[in-house]
Amino acid sequence: MNQASLLDHLQPSPAVVRQAIEWMMRLNNNAASPRVHRRCEQWRAAHPDHECAWQRVLSLNADLHSRFQALPASGAAFDALETSAQRLGRRQALKLLSGLLVAGSGAYLAKDLAPWQQWTADFSTRIGQRSGFALTDGTRLRLNTDSAVDQNFSARQRLITLNKGEILINCGSDAGSIPPRPLLVGCKHGMVEGLAGCFVMRQEEKHTRLSVTEGRVLIHSPVSIPLTVHAGQSYSINGQHADLLPEPDMDPGAWADGLIVTRNMRLGDFIAEVARYRRGYVGCEQDVAQLRLSGVFRLEDTDKLLALLPQSLPVRLNYRTRWWVTLQRNA
Structure with a gap:
């Protein structure tokens, strides 16, 4: 045949x-x-x-x-x-x-x-999906929900481009190259260089948030000398400058373990975070948005996650459909 x-x-x-x-x-x-x-x-x-x-x-x-x-x-x-x-x-x-x-x-x-951007990316995830990838230089990538990344390695440098969403990067040693090539990570708001350790980058509309969990990272700027970011620090990069952020009310890398870990976080901000992991609409009324919560929440089932909120806050869930959920004050 x-x-x-x-x-x-x-x-x-x-x-x-x-x-x-x-x-x-x-x-x-x-x-x-x-x-x-x-x-x-x-x-x-x-x-x-x-x-x-x-x-x-x-x-x-x-x-x-x-x-x-x-x-x-x-x-x-x-x-x-x-x-x-x-x-x-x-x-x-x-x-x-x-x-x-x-x-x-x-x-x-x-x-x-996946949408067009995910189709053309080297690595991508859909809404609610989180995936890990191992690169040839020893670097490990974790992509959060609805993210897209390109890889461009050459003889002189290692370049990772965050096109959409959020990534966690464990820097590889690049042991196969002498000397090791710089590990650069670009986004629409700037460029950083991973020196060692682990860091998270989250690209949003007006800025990209960089959070270093281990080691050191350089923020490169066309108008100033590189800025060194140490473990435990977070910066907002907007294309013109980088600003040190206060201690976050949410663990920036917990999503890699399938978790949202909060510390006295506004309910409105928490719901906006949960919305990233599910299709449809989830929101809360203004009179409960300022309520605060702390805890560890699993991302594997966002309906179960939402069902926990009335147990600790004076709110109730209003499901119009499976894909339209609103939190309201409990009467």
């Missing part, structure tokens, strides 16, 4: 189909990157199901593209059509390539396939 006939008889699993779609998205967004091409080729060669899913995704994508190219549209209208074609392709791919003919597959994909 030739390769074409063999591929016709294969039925790749939904997980393999998702991987094929993700590789196509990566290549579309990194067309000039030899590294991405090599990794995709290695993935295709690793198993016949991989190549089967890849070929069918290519075929489906080409068919959809040709159909939408034939439509009399231009400018913004054509862009909208092409976006629709991409979405349709992802939905149909799970149906046609995996035999997953079940109701609601579009919603299934919307929930399980």
Whole structure:
């Protein structure tokens, strides 16, 4: 049986189909990157199901593209059509390539396939997911919920770029390089250098928070000398300067162990933190937002976590739906 006939008889699993779609998205967004091409080729060669899913995704994508190219549209209208074609392709791919003919597959994909930024990143997590990765230099990464990171190692430096979310980094010794290459971590607000130990970076809209739990980290600035941050210190980096933060009311690295550890934290801030780990809406009324709580809370089940709050605070949970929860003052 030739390769074409063999591929016709294969039925790749939904997980393999998702991987094929993700590789196509990566290549579309990194067309000039030899590294991405090599990794995709290695993935295709690793198993016949991989190549089967890849070929069918290519075929489906080409068919959809040709159909939408034939439509009399231009400018913004054509862009909208092409976006629709991409979405349709992802939905149909799970149906046609995996035999997953079940109701609601579009919603299934919307929930399980990572957003565009996660698709093109070297390492990523979905909402509620936390994952660890070991790099070739001995560095270990932990990604928190809804995060995306790129890695770019060269002969002169090790560069990790935080595109979204939060990471915990245990610095590797880079024992294979003499001298060891600097370990740089970039984000949209600046650049830091891990000298030794362990640190957490959390990128938000207006600033990135750096918290050092072990060792030392340098904050590099284009307008001043590097700033050394020691274990136990936290800084806010906003692109112009770095400001020392007071002792936090939440352990910055506890999420790596699946925990939220609070010390006299505002309920409003606590709920905003919990919301990062679940889909839908969770919030609290203003008249209870200033209440304070301390404790250790497990992240593995946020519904169970929320159910603990009325046991220690004068609040009740109001579930409009499974995905819409509000904390209100207990009458």
